[in-house]
Amino acid sequence: VTGPRRLTFGALLHGSGGHIAGWRHPSSPPGGQLDLDHHIRIAHALERGTFDALFLADVVAIWGQDLDSLSRTARADHFEPLTLLAALSTVTERIGLVATATTTYNEPFHLARKFASLDHLSGGRAGWNVVTSVVPLEAGNFGRDTHLEHGSRYRRADEFVGVVRALWDSFADGAVIRDRAAGRYYDPAGLRPPHHEDEHFTVRGPLNISRPPQGHPVIFQAGSSETGKDFAARHGEVIFTAQTSLDGGQAFYADLKARAASHGRDPDQVLVWPVLAPFVASTEAEARARLDELQELVHDDVARRLVQDNIGDLDLSCYPLDGPVPEIGATNRSKSRQDLLLGLARRENLTIRQLALRFASASSVVGTPEAVADHIETWFRGRAADGFNVSFPYLPGSAEDFVDQVVPELRRRGLFRAEYEETTLRGHLGLRRPERGSPASAVATTEAGVR
Amino acid sequence: MTAAGTRPDRRRELHLNAFLKPPGEFLAAWRHPNAVADAGVNIRHVIELARTAERATFDAIFFADLVGVPFADQEVLSRVSVVNDSFEPTTLLAALATATSRIGLIATASTTYNEPYHLARTFASLDHISGGRAGWNLVTSLNDAEARNFGLDRHVDHELRYERAAEFFAVVTGLWDSFDDDAFGRDQKTGVYFDAAKLHRLDHRGKHFAVTGPLNIPRPPQGRPVIVQAGSSETGQALAASVADVVFTHHPDLAAAQAFYAELKARAAAAGRDPDHVVVLPGLSVVVGSTTAQAQEKLDRLTSLLDPRIALADLAYWLGGFDLTAFPLDGPLPDLPASNQSQSAQRVLVERARAGGLTIRQLAQQLARDTRTIVGTPESIADHIQEWFEARAADGFNVIFPYLPDTLDDFATLVVPELRRRGLFRSRYTGRTLRDHLGLPRPASRRAATEVAQLAPVRTRPAS
Numbered sequence: 001v002t003g004p005r006r007l008t009f010g011a012l013l014h015g016s017g018g019h020i021a022g023w024r025h026p027s028s029p030p031g032g033q034l035d036l037d038h039h040i041r042i043a044h045a046l047e048r049g050t051f052d053a054l055f056l057a058d059v060v061a062i063w064g065q066d067l068d069s070l071s072r073t074a075r076a077d078h079f080e081p082l083t084l085l086a087a088l089s090t091v092t093e094r095i096g097l098v099a100t101a102t103t104t105y106n107e108p109f110h111l112a113r114k115f116a117s118l119d120h121l122s123g124g125r126a127g128w129n130v131v132t133s134v135v136p137l138e139a140g141n142f143g144r145d146t147h148l149e150h151g152s153r154y155r156r157a158d159e160f161v162g163v164v165r166a167l168w169d170s171f172a173d174g175a176v177i178r179d180r181a182a183g184r185y186y187d188p189a190g191l192r193p194p195h196h197e198d199e200h201f202t203v204r205g206p207l208n209i210s211r212p213p214q215g216h217p218v219i220f221q222a223g224s225s226e227t228g229k230d231f232a233a234r235h236g237e238v239i240f241t242a243q244t245s246l247d248g249g250q251a252f253y254a255d256l257k258a259r260a261a262s263h264g265r266d267p268d269q270v271l272v273w274p275v276l277a278p279f280v281a282s283t284e285a286e287a288r289a290r291l292d293e294l295q296e297l298v299h300d301d302v303a304r305r306l307v308q309d310n311i312g313d314l315d316l317s318c319y320p321l322d323g324p325v326p327e328i329g330a331t332n333r334s335k336s337r338q339d340l341l342l343g344l345a346r347r348e349n350l351t352i353r354q355l356a357l358r359f360a361s362a363s364s365v366v367g368t369p370e371a372v373a374d375h376i377e378t379w380f381r382g383r384a385a386d387g388f389n390v391s392f393p394y395l396p397g398s399a400e401d402f403v404d405q406v407v408p409e410l411r412r413r414g415l416f417r418a419e420y421e422e423t424t425l426r427g428h429l430g431l432r433r434p435e436r437g438s439p440a441s442a443v444a445t446t447e448a449g450v451r
Numbered sequence: 452m453t454a455a456g457t458r459p460d461r462r463r464e465l466h467l468n469a470f471l472k473p474p475g476e477f478l479a480a481w482r483h484p485n486a487v488a489d490a491g492v493n494i495r496h497v498i499e500l501a502r503t504a505e506r507a508t509f510d511a512i513f514f515a516d517l518v519g520v521p522f523a524d525q526e527v528l529s530r531v532s533v534v535n536d537s538f539e540p541t542t543l544l545a546a547l548a549t550a551t552s553r554i555g556l557i558a559t560a561s562t563t564y565n566e567p568y569h570l571a572r573t574f575a576s577l578d579h580i581s582g583g584r585a586g587w588n589l590v591t592s593l594n595d596a597e598a599r600n601f602g603l604d605r606h607v608d609h610e611l612r613y614e615r616a617a618e619f620f621a622v623v624t625g626l627w628d629s630f631d632d633d634a635f636g637r638d639q640k641t642g643v644y645f646d647a648a649k650l651h652r653l654d655h656r657g658k659h660f661a662v663t664g665p666l667n668i669p670r671p672p673q674g675r676p677v678i679v680q681a682g683s684s685e686t687g688q689a690l691a692a693s694v695a696d697v698v699f700t701h702h703p704d705l706a707a708a709q710a711f712y713a714e715l716k717a718r719a720a721a722a723g724r725d726p727d728h729v730v731v732l733p734g735l736s737v738v739v740g741s742t743t744a745q746a747q748e749k750l751d752r753l754t755s756l757l758d759p760r761i762a763l764a765d766l767a768y769w770l771g772g773f774d775l776t777a778f779p780l781d782g783p784l785p786d787l788p789a790s791n792q793s794q795s796a797q798r799v800l801v802e803r804a805r806a807g808g809l810t811i812r813q814l815a816q817q818l819a820r821d822t823r824t825i826v827g828t829p830e831s832i833a834d835h836i837q838e839w840f841e842a843r844a845a846d847g848f849n850v851i852f853p854y855l856p857d858t859l860d861d862f863a864t865l866v867v868p869e870l871r872r873r874g875l876f877r878s879r880y881t882g883r884t885l886r887d888h889l890g891l892p893r894p895a896s897r898r899a900a901t902e903v904a905q906l907a908p909v910r911t912r913p914a915s
Contacts, residue, residue, distance in 0.1 A: 021642075024639045030637035030638070030639050034669065070647070071644055071647040072643060076645060076650070077635060080575075083544075083573060084545070087548050089494075090498070090546045090547075090550050091549050107564070109600040113539045114541075114542055116539075118542055120492040120494070121494050121538060121542060121543070121546045140661075140663030141568040141662055143660060143662070176536060180482045183530050184529055184530060185481065185530060186529050186535060191525070203601075204519075204596070206520060208536070209536055299642050
């Protein structure tokens with residue numbers, strides 16, 4: 001996979017929009033979260049814009065336990081991601097289908113199988129965003145009183161990903177021969193069940209589905225802590241990041257590529273995707289007005305919860321919304337995000353509400369199609385990004401605006417494809433297909449792997 | 452004289468479920484010249500099957516499932532298809548939901564190797580995606596190979612599995628009632644997305660599970676996806692009578708089927724349920740021809756494709772996974788310990804061997820020839836269906852297709868029209884949901900009802 005660098009794009013598909021008040025936008029259907037036709041319409045718009053992938057974030061719980069704020073957001077009603085992606089697979093042609101699934105509250109056999117199934121259903125368009133879960137509410141749905149500690153979550157995740165890959169490799173490429181005359185469905189020499197036994201999992205295998213069309217569905221990752229970045233550098237093929245400044249983005253990009261290289265990986269086979277929330281209009285002022293319109297729809301309770309949910313388990317209800325952000329100790333939440341938010345609040349002396357609205361619009365890029373394209377080009381050429389995870393603030397409006405206005409501009413600049421050139425997600429992204437060779441080479445790999 | 456507890460005044464309707472294994476039920480079906488060799492992972496093929504079944508106005512299509520391969524011997528395993536290479540059923544049903552519009556979508560999922568939160572969520576999601584067409588065949592799993600994919604050495608014991616299943620079911624149905632039906636107002640003007648008073652945490656703490664909830668999806672369109680149960684053991688029947696909307700079963704003859712039917716309906720009535728709301732569907736494997744001889748010829752051609760080693764391995768599997776190679780093939784079936792897999796499958800086979808004085812080889816051959824399969828003309832098969840239906844041995848059938856797509860195509864174009872001519876089967880869908888097709892009411896939320904009842908006495912005046 002050589003040639004000039006090309007931009008790649010994923011779209012965060014949250015039916016009600018990525019902005020916390022997106023569901024209230026007058027142009028959005030209020031029931032978008034569970035409206036399948038709405039999702040299909042967005043998927044079709046994204047395919048028109050030759051997006052590489054659409055992506056479903058996920059939490060295996062409601063997204064917040066404070067009912068006053070939760071009941072004012074579209075964060076308690078979600079399709080289960082793998083069923084939604086499977087439903088979309090038969091009504092789309094080319095776009096990649098990526099879902100979050102947690103290694104903390106799943107079994108590797110089930111996940112390996114579902115993503116392999118999705119890859120077969122979609123003709124090689126599946127991707128898995130590996131997360132270790134950050135929301136405490138999830139623990140309670142799986143028999144645990146508290147969430148697993150940060151370090152042990154990642155140890156489990158490491159082993160989990162290894163098991164999943166081994167399950168996907170149960171059959172060698174070409175081992176499933178389906179020879180009707182001889183009555184032989186697969187060549188036994190090409191079967192290698194994992195027989196895995198380690199700290200967290202004992203999984204014999206084989207997986208009961210042939211090797212995914214992509215070999216392995218594409219692995220996405222979003223870790224930003226030290227442990228998380230290291231995990232991403234070892235396993236991730238597309239890395240999401242919440243970096244918001246060009247400097248920060250460049251530093252993250254360089255760090256991650258260097259880490260990948262230090263693990264013996266080709267850094268070009270690891271793509272970095274910052275989040276981008278576009279507000280596009282024909283004038284800068286009009287684009288700004290679109291953002292302001294949504295920000296004004298954020299209720300006080302929701303603003304308070306935005307800060308709480310992203311910093312950790314703390315109670316802000318006794319602090320005035322328009323007063324300063326109080327001192328906060330360590331929590332069992334994403335450390336990187338906590339540092340980012342608190343640093344910002346201190347530097348700029350923000351009130352709780354101001355911090356909340358900053359967070360609600362953290363990755364926003366506001367402007368004309370040219371200005372948004374400029375931003376994308378600057379980050380891309382400045383090696384702060386190989387592409388972007390686009391979080392559309394309200395749907396379908398902002399996705400259709402982006403596809404109809406920004407994408408053509410990027411194509412004019414020769415930065416983005418005019419039509420799909422490949423059929424699989426790996427193909428779109430320029431990622432090599434992991435081969436699982438003949439029995440002879442498989443033996444060699446196994447021996448190397450043991451050491 | 453009618454079966455215990457049923458009401459003779461209500462017009463009964465025949466129900467048909469299409470049990471789809473994409474290459475066909477028969478182990479060697481994938482080798483048939485008209486079969487699609489990669490059927491298990493060929494979505495175009497499976498969509499065609501689903502659409503054929505929908506044109507024939509089947510109530511539902513159904514996909515069985517295992518979470519592990521059933522044979523250890525590579526010489527056997529490498530010669531069968533569907534257990535090695537199939538879509539995962541819930542993702543498959545979701546894909547089919549957008550490719551069909553009316554037919555019910557049922558999948559097997561195990562209570563032994565899943566977490567209730569994931570399963571409740573997946574089937575609720577499927578019910579929303581399909582507009583109320585989802586069904587869950589609750590199983591407790593079958594074999595040791597499945598256990599070994601989930602950190603256990605051997606399969607969980609029969610009684611413990613069913614105990615876990617009962618609690619699992621309570622958690623899943625509790626989670627489905629997390630939100631009242633009208634909880635989500637989604638008022639853009641006021642900014643209130645849902646009514647917090649209509650959200651109910653589960654806070655379940657039992658022997659097997661601790662689940663806080665709530666589920667992160669609104670109540671399913673059907674209230675509950677349709678619950679299917681197929682265990683015919685004593686514990687399985689008890690579970691079916693208390694929770695199942697549909698029961699899959701198998702019987703060698705009319706009398707046995709009638710006895711089971713009467714027993715199950717009586718048990719359901721005893722559990723306080725309307726017996727008409729438990730739909731009993733015996734398995735019916737069919738090959739249709741324009742003459743019986745032609746149908747028999749089709750079946751013979753199919754069964755000749757099966758390697759005898761696979762027949763023997765399949766017999767050993769259904770007897771409980773015991774090694775039969777130590778016993779002489781031409782000797783009698785030895786006494787076996789109770790199966791920890793399917794007790795009812797073992798019982799049926801042992802009874803058949805004892806009754807016919809069959810050797811191991813003969814029993815394996817019978818299984819291989821698939822003697823459960825009925826061969827006949829459209830009229831004779833319709834006669835069979837009508838007889839069982841009217842004699843209250845069945846409310847309909849779980850139709851099994853020995854090889855696909857042929858036997859489904861034949862059933863849809865030859866048998867279904869005959870059933871319609873006789874006024875036994877619908878000629879178009881009248882409802883939208885799977886519950887509608889099956890004549891089942893939509894269950895009310897237990898949480899919403901309970902809380903209204905609790906609130907009522909303390910309310911001092913009517914809400915204005």
